[in-house]
Amino acid sequence: MNESGTALPWLVIRQDDNGARYRVGRYATQDEAQKMADTLHGRGHQQLYSVERAGPSVR
Template sequence: MTGEDAPTPWVVWRQDDNGNRFVVRRCATRAEADELAETMEARGHKQLYWVAEA
């Protein structure tokens, strides 16, 4: 797929307790990205996870 028909990639980001931001993974769907972010958050670490369009 190309152009307007291409799927929108989603990115799961992580911010550590020092304020550094990192890409965790790029996902094909928002649902996949949300699930990964929720799984990472559930681990109980101090990091912050969120999903954004690439």
């Protein structure tokens, strides 16, 4: 809904081979975020995908 994280508190994060981390998307539920991370991981990319709850400092 918005970038404050009120309605979309779950993040999918991609970490590449060099350790750089990028936000892939925001999701309303942990389950929804995990399904996306699993889908992305299942495509055979070398990056690591993880699910994290957004904190106050995440934008």
